[in-house]
Amino acid sequence: MLSTISFFNILLPFLYIIVLSVYAFDFFSEKSKFTHSKRIFLFVTLISHILYIIFRTVEFDHTPITSKFEIFSLLACSIAFSYFLLELLTDIRGTGTFILFFPVIFQIVSSLFIEHNYQVPEVLRNRMLGIHVISALLGYSGFTISAVYGILFLILYKNLKTNKFGLIFNRLPSLEILEKLSFYSVLIGFILLTVAMIIGIIWLPSAFPDFSYGDPKLVGTFFVWIIYCLGIASKLIGKWYGRKVIIFSLTGFVLTMVSLILTSTLQNTFHSFY
Structure with missing residues (x-):
């Protein structure tokens, strides 16, 4: 094989x-x-x-x-x-x-x-860990795709404001569709990250008896989850649309990357085994 x-x-x-x-x-x-x-x-x-x-x-x-x-x-x-x-x-x-x-x-x-x-290490052979990590990666991938659509939205928005109608303007979907794609990507990412968090909460106590819910990566992931939860609620309940949704998506992505970088540099976390 x-x-x-x-x-x-x-x-x-x-x-x-x-x-x-x-x-x-x-x-x-x-x-x-x-x-x-x-x-x-x-x-x-x-x-x-x-x-x-x-x-x-x-x-x-x-x-x-x-x-x-x-x-x-x-x-x-x-x-x-x-x-x-x-x-x-x-x-x-x-x-x-x-x-x-x-x-x-x-x-x-x-x-x-x-x-x-x-x-x-033997702990890395656990299938639940694999599902947990894959779900988390799929979640963060959704946020990344949302950010790309956000950038495309802003490019198209600027072209409209300056009356520049080139190839990208003609080929890209409308602002409304780009906003929808960005939000759907966030929604997919949020659902998958939630699945990863649920698996982690269930699996952690058996895999790491001495783990702490104050672990930097757990706190950072929960911080990211809260940010996107508030943004999704604002879109669905507060009726956000247009640039507000895009700015939220890009801000959430930047804060997510900052959180990942900061927590990855810390050594006092059980996640450091991989």
């Missing part, structure tokens, strides 16, 4: 590059030749990536979360899967070029530097 894993490890960057190229060609070309078929390219790539993750999990008896290069591959799959889900829900296919660039970078780095033979 190791040879199969190595094959997929080499294949995946090329698949993602092909997918990005198809989406980019369809976006920038005057004639949209891949409007319907490009989703098939993405689907095949995702299936290949999921198989790679399954094969790797079975071969090494742990979910691929034990090194940053394994996590990079999971991030690539998470972002691509989140975008694929969003495209299915909305049937809006013109923004993939701006999202699928990230999986390409993450998977290239992962494939170049990932190792295929090493020992890991």
